[in-house]
Amino acid sequence: xxxxxxxxxxxxxxxxxxxxRAALQLSEAGVKTVVLSKVFPTRSHTAAAQGGIxxxxxxxxxxxxxxxxxxxxxxxxxxxxxxxxxxMCKQATEAVAELEHYxxxxxxxxxxxxxxRPFGGHMAEFGKKPVRRACAVAxxxxxxxxxxxxxxxxxxxxxxxxEWMALDLIRDKDGDVVGVTALEMETxxxxxxxxxxxxxxxxGSGRIYQASTNAFINTGDGVGMALRAGLPVEDIxxxxxHPTGLYGAGVLITEGVRGEGGYLLNANGExxxxxxxxxxxxxxxxxxxxxxxxxxxxEGRGCGAGKDHVLLKLDHLGAEVIDQRLPGIREISxxxxxxxxxxxxxxxxxxxxxxxxxxxxxxxxEVIDGxxxxxxxxxxxxxxxxCASVHGANRLGTNSLLDLxxxxxxxxxxxxxxxxxxxxxxxxxENAAEFTLARLAKLExxxxxxxxxxVRRDMQVCxxxxxxxxxxxxxxxxxxxxxxxVYKRAQNLYIDDKSKVFNTARVEALEFLNTIEVAVATMxxxxxxxxxxxxxxxxxxxxxxxxxxxxxxxxxxNGNRLExxxxxxxxxxxxxxxxxxxVY
Amino acid sequence: MDYVAVEKLKWRSRRSMxxxxxxxxxxxxxGGFAELNETELLAxxxxxxxxxxxxxxxxxxxxxxxxxxxxxLVNKIAQQNFYKEV
Numbered sequence: 001x002x003x004x005x006x007x008x009x010x011x012x013x014x015x016x017x018x019x020x021r022a023a024l025q026l027s028e029a030g031v032k033t034v035v036l037s038k039v040f041p042t043r044s045h046t047a048a049a050q051g052g053i054x055x056x057x058x059x060x061x062x063x064x065x066x067x068x069x070x071x072x073x074x075x076x077x078x079x080x081x082x083x084x085x086x087x088m089c090k091q092a093t094e095a096v097a098e099l100e101h102y103x104x105x106x107x108x109x110x111x112x113x114x115x116x117r118p119f120g121g122h123m124a125e126f127g128k129k130p131v132r133r134a135c136a137v138a139x140x141x142x143x144x145x146x147x148x149x150x151x152x153x154x155x156x157x158x159x160x161x162x163e164w165m166a167l168d169l170i171r172d173k174d175g176d177v178v179g180v181t182a183l184e185m186e187t188x189x190x191x192x193x194x195x196x197x198x199x200x201x202x203x204g205s206g207r208i209y210q211a212s213t214n215a216f217i218n219t220g221d222g223v224g225m226a227l228r229a230g231l232p233v234e235d236i237x238x239x240x241x242h243p244t245g246l247y248g249a250g251v252l253i254t255e256g257v258r259g260e261g262g263y264l265l266n267a268n269g270e271x272x273x274x275x276x277x278x279x280x281x282x283x284x285x286x287x288x289x290x291x292x293x294x295x296x297x298x299e300g301r302g303c304g305a306g307k308d309h310v311l312l313k314l315d316h317l318g319a320e321v322i323d324q325r326l327p328g329i330r331e332i333s334x335x336x337x338x339x340x341x342x343x344x345x346x347x348x349x350x351x352x353x354x355x356x357x358x359x360x361x362x363x364x365x366e367v368i369d370g371x372x373x374x375x376x377x378x379x380x381x382x383x384x385x386x387c388a389s390v391h392g393a394n395r396l397g398t399n400s401l402l403d404l405x406x407x408x409x410x411x412x413x414x415x416x417x418x419x420x421x422x423x424x425x426x427x428x429x430e431n432a433a434e435f436t437l438a439r440l441a442k443l444e445x446x447x448x449x450x451x452x453x454x455v456r457r458d459m460q461v462c463x464x465x466x467x468x469x470x471x472x473x474x475x476x477x478x479x480x481x482x483x484x485x486v487y488k489r490a491q492n493l494y495i496d497d498k499s500k501v502f503n504t505a506r507v508e509a510l511e512f513l514n515t516i517e518v519a520v521a522t523m524x525x526x527x528x529x530x531x532x533x534x535x536x537x538x539x540x541x542x543x544x545x546x547x548x549x550x551x552x553x554x555x556x557x558n559g560n561r562l563e564x565x566x567x568x569x570x571x572x573x574x575x576x577x578x579x580x581x582x583v584y
Numbered sequence: 585m586d587y588v589a590v591e592k593l594k595w596r597s598r599r600s601m602x603x604x605x606x607x608x609x610x611x612x613x614x615g616g617f618a619e620l621n622e623t624e625l626l627a628x629x630x631x632x633x634x635x636x637x638x639x640x641x642x643x644x645x646x647x648x649x650x651x652x653x654x655x656x657l658v659n660k661i662a663q664q665n666f667y668k669e670v
Contacts, residue, residue, distance in 0.1 A: 039598055047600035047636055143600075143637050163595070185595070216598050216605045251603050331644035332603060335662070502591045 003181070003192050003433050008034045008159070009419050011180060011195040013166040013222060015041030017049075017142065017404035018383025018411075019201030020149035022365075025412025027156035031419055034159040034193070036166050036182055038217055038507075041153075042146050045203055045215045046404065049142030050254040050328075052134030053099075053405075054122060054398035055092035059113040060132040065089045067124055068133065070577055072399060075121045075285050076392025077534035078550060078579040079235065081568035084363040084388040088399075088406045090572075095405045096135055102148040106135050117259045121285040121396040121584070130283055134398040139254055139328055142401060165507060166221065168436045169198065169229040169379070170428065177367075177379035178426045180225075181436040185507060188500030190440065192432055196419040197378050199411055200226070200359060200367075201404075204384040205518040206239075209352035210464035213245055213252040222385035224514025226359045227521065228435075231369055231376065232554040232563070234387040236357035236518065237526035238535045240395055241469050243289040245351020247309040249336040253329060253348060255397045258282045260325050262314035264293065265345060266301040272310075280584035287394045287535045288584060290350035294469045297349075304347060311345035318342075350469050354395055355518075356535065357525075358387035360554065365411020370554070371565045378426070380415055382407040389552065392567075393534020443509060449494030452509050459486045459519050467526050472540045476527040483523045484560075490516045521555045528562055529553065546579050585625045593625070596632045604636055607643050611661045620657075627653045 012023045015037030026033040035041065056063040068089040073080055100106055100114070107115035116132040124131035137144040153160075163185040170179040170192065179194040205220025206212040223233050243264075244253040258264075263282045266272045276292040277284035284292075293310050302308050314322060314329075319342045322330055333339050333346045359381040360368050365388075367379040383404045390403055466479025490513060497505040531545040532538045554563040569576050585593075594617075597608035611617050620628060631654055634642075641647045643662045649655040 039596075039600075043598070043600045043636055045600055048602070140637055146600075213602055215600055215602050216609075217600075249602075249606065251606070328640065328644070331646065335644065336603075336606075499588075502588045502595065504591050504595050507595070 003190055005192045005194050005428070007425065008032050008193065008195045010197045010199060010415050011036065011193045012199045012201060013180060014044070014201035014203060014383070014385070015160070016044030016201060016203055016383065017046035017145055017149065017401060018408040020146065020153055021405045021408030022199050022201060022382055022412040022415070023158045024149060024152050024156055025409050026415060027153060027158040029416045031416055034161055036161045036164040036193070038163065038165050040162055041150050041160065044146060045218055046401070047143040047146050048215060048252070049401050050139040050252070051119060051256045051259070052117065052136035052141050052398045053096055053145070053401035054119065054133045054396070055096040055135055055402070056089070056133055057093055057114060057116065057135070059109060059116050061124065063124060063131050063133055065092065066574060067126060067131070068092065068122070069574070070126045071122050072390060072396060073577045074127060074582055075394055075396040076390070077394055077544060077582055078546065079389070079392030079533060079552070079567060081389045082571040082576060083568050084390045086571040086574060087363040087410070088390050088402060091406045092402055095402065095409070099145060099148060099405065102152050104144050104148045105137055107137060117256065118283060119259055119397045120255050120280070120283045120289070122398070130280060134259070136256070139256060139326060145401060165510065166225065167510065169225050170432045171229055172426055172429045174377070176377040176426055178428055179432070181433050183507070183510070185502055188503060190433070190436065192428065194425050194428055196422055196425045197380060197415045199380040199382065199415055200385050201381070201383045201408065202385040204355040205515055206352050206355065208459065208463045208515055208519040208522065209468065210460040211245060211250050211349065212352040213242055213250055214352070219511035219515045220518035221511060221514045222381065223359060224517040227517045227557040230556070230558065231367065232360060232556050233521050234357050234360040234552050234554055235389060235392070236355070236521045236555055237529055237553060238356035238393050239352055239522065240286055240354040240356060240535050241290040241350040242353035243286055243293055243350055244312055244348040245353070246332065246336055247347035247349050250351050251332055251336055252351070252353065253312060253332070253346060254326070257312060257314055257326055257329060260321060261317055262312055264289070265311045265313050266296045267303045267307065268301060272296055272301070277584040284584035285394055286397065287537070290469055291537055293350055309347045309349045312348045313345040314341050315343060315345065352468070354400065355384055356387070356391040356393065356395055358385050361386045361388050361411070363388055363407070363410060364414045365407050366414050371563055373565070378418070380411040382411040393536060443493060443495065443506065444498055446492070446494040449492040450489045452493060452495065452505070452512055455486060455490050455493065456512055459483065459516055462486060463519055463522065467523050469537060471526055471536065471538050476523065479523045480527050483520050487516055487520050517557055520560065521557065524560045525553045525555050525562060550579065585622060590625070593628055593632065599639070600636045601640070604639055607661055611664045614664050616660055616664045623653070624657060627657045630654060631657055
């Protein structure tokens with residue numbers, strides 16, 4: 001069966017911050033670029049980022065990129081690649097200045113410079129004291145960034161295919177990437193998009209967990225496609241749980257609340273973070289705070305009838321500060337829990353927030369495969385779906401928006417260099433769409449089988465119970481058996497609606513087939529890592545083990561195979577930051 | 585409005601942030617959406633073209649739309665979601 005073929009120089013999959021920043025770089029360089037997006041680009045999940053974007057401008061107090069690099073290496077619990085981390089931290093001020101020139105209305109100091117607020121894990125003088133490094137547009141930094149980037153892309157004449165879902169990568173006999181198959185939801189037509197280069201910026205996959213701050217669109221499509229194409233995913237066992245997800249709803253209460261002076265209390269009214277992180281207290285790194293909260297809950301000092309949450313106190317800040325500096329927090333708390341934070345503390349729990357792992361890339365955004373880091377020609381990735389690896393075992397707040405723009409641009413530049421080397425895309429293989437069509441045909445042909453809602457729920461419950469903040473060998477062994485069972489059931493999905501046009505049941509089933517790949521990868525990788533590092537906390541292996549485990553996990557879906565590769569210990573220009581105990 | 589058009593409305597109710605997903609999902613799965621008449625469905629179609637930040641403010645009661653039909657719909661969605669103390 002032949003499919004219509006559309007030809008571009010570059011196809012960017014995903015219309016969030018990383019995709020838009022990459023597309024802008026490409027279009028401004030005259031590269032014919034199309035962005036595929038499941039939803040209108042300004043409705044991408046980047047818009048949900050509230051707190052800010054880090055850059056060591058030093059507008060309020062002394063700061064520099066080397067301190068930022070140190071904090072990121074330390075935050076990553078020494079699993080980050082130090083060349084990538086140096087690259088990102090050094091580029092930060094230029095990247096933010098660019099955004100400002102694109103029209104992002106950053107908050108200002110009275111002297112006209114960008115206002116900067118403190119954020120968890122960001123410190124001065126190599127970890128000595130908190131520093132103001134986060135640049136913000138009130139609590140709408142991601143939203144403002146998306147709008148600025150989208151408008152610039154319109155000006156640069158980037159093509160947008162909206163309500164299109166990429167289905168599979170197309171690789172030729174050399175393993176090079178030469179396009180994607182994609183579904184146009186409006187018509188139900190499947191296309192081959194033939195391109196010189198493919199850049200994935202598909203975001204995260206937080207929907208693998210039951211308690212998640214992620215929007216429904218975060219279904220791990222890029223990681224699923226990469227795994228099905230025989231490529232690995234790196235460090236996927238590391239998931240950040242945000243300390244302050246609204247109890248029962250998952251909605252995120254920004255770290256900015258603690259940046260402005262809010263703090264956590266247990267059932268005894270104790271400000272317990274003083275015990276766990278005497279210096280940084282409530283502004284310690286997210287994994288440290290999440291784990292401390294869970295310990296309080298596990299040891300019976302949780303709040304409420306179920307003793308299953310802690311409280312975030314901010315009433316002492318006053319209504320004026322809350323309304324002006326933290327708009328939206330008050331309404332969310334009132335509407336979803338019936339609690340006004342001006343009068344009462346907010347119930348919060350650690351909630352899945354961010355995927356540190358992803359498709360392995362170097363700092364140029366080129367996808368790399370295997371222990372020897374062989375470049376996969378024609379394939380690039382940036383943002384949450386990629387693993388550069390700057391966040392290592394734990395991401396610092398405000399480094400995510402920075403990651404999007406720095407590596408979106410860097411990957412864009414690499415694509416520009418690559419497409420220059422060819423007049424036409426490499427030839428499509430004869431069977432370019434065969435795999436996709438077989439997957440679709442199976443879904444269409446099923447007359448009975450598993451219901452999506454059931455399998456998805458079972459996956460989320462399994463991940464929550466077996467691969468969240470606390471992990472043990474027993475819990476993970478059971479988790480692997482359970483999730484492989486869910487995976488097996490997922491191969492027998494059945495949908496009632498067989499129509500072609502705007503069939504959302506089919507789209508959701510296809511999304512889930514990506515999500516379940518991420519879930520299995522997470523569980524299998526987590527089971528093997530017998531240490532505690534960053535977000536991966538093992539009760540039975542409470543310490544970090546650099547000798548054995550300071551290495552990146554590579555997971556391949558074929559046979560659920562694991563390989564391990566070295567962490568990059570050579571920064572680009574400064575000395576290596578050697579491992580130390582991670583205390584705040 | 586035909587089946588495909590209604591499915592399109594549901595898909596476009598997927599937004600950038602979990603808060604909005606929850607507002608819309610609870611409205612759809614809670615039965616509010618199914619009760620909309622043709623005029624209200626057209627209002628819904630219009631409503632979901634609004635910017636996410638604006639929608640959030642509207643659902644949080646921080647703004648009001650000039651069109652009473654749209655505002656009425658906003659109220660219905662917000663009320664479907666409003667926490668009921670037990």
